Amino acid sequence: MTDSIADRIAAQGITLPEPAAPVAAYVPAVEVGGLLHISGQLPFDDGQLMTGRLGEDRDVDYGQKAARACGVMLIAQMKKALGSLDRVERVVKLGVFVNSAGAFTDQPKVANGASELMEQVFGEAGRHARSAVGVPVLPLGAAVEIDAIVAVKAG
Structure with a gap:
């Protein structure tokens, strides 16, 4: 499965970056009870x-x-936290926060940018539940912030 996931990532023209370090008092990911919770x-x-x-x-x-x-x-945070993307059993949920003007209502369309990527990389296991909400401001003025819950296989 690793080769398959690596091939899918390469097919998308993606080179995984070094996972971002936290900008405040939290950790990037916590694995507990068979789930990996990834910070925004x-x-x-x-x-x-x-x-x-x-x-x-x-x-x-x-x-x-x-x-x-x-x-x-x-995905970069998943790989760092799990050691291998082979341990991803399923992307369970994405929480998508969109820095939006008051009249903007296309948050679900924006969120598709991440949702479609998860399915392209993980196949059926990348299909997930999701929320997509508009917010008036995000940290550092970011346009979008996304957190995730991922089911993991025992390592």
């Missing part, structure tokens, strides 16, 4: 934080790219 991940493009507010100075396409970038960082 921010979107980076070529090392630069993707910022802005959807419906104000950013559009849905930008938001989808930011959500995908968050998804890439989630």
